[in-house]
Amino acid sequence: MRRDDSILTQFVDSVFSLFRLAEFEILFVLFFIIAYVIFKDLIISWFGSISLIQLLYLMGFLGTPWTEEEHRMFLLGKIYNYGVFD
Structure with missing residues (x-):
């Protein structure tokens, strides 16, 4: 970088x-x-x-100790807060 470069040129050079x-x-x-x-x-x-919680569950990042009925309700969107953020 030269001393006589403009401030904009110095800024762009530093970003690069x-x-x-x-x-x-x-x-x-x-x-x-x-x-x-x-x-x-x-x-x-x-x-x-x-x-996002349902997406993470489907991707396999969240396991569940739920019953079959709770699992079905979660996938249908009827269970939203199941203790992850408590």
């Missing part, structure tokens, strides 16, 4: 140097954000409206 430094981490997080958006859209098109 930060991106080069953290390129992998930025792309890693971006990949998961894009994958979440695409996966959620696909699930909504298959099941209709779905909450």
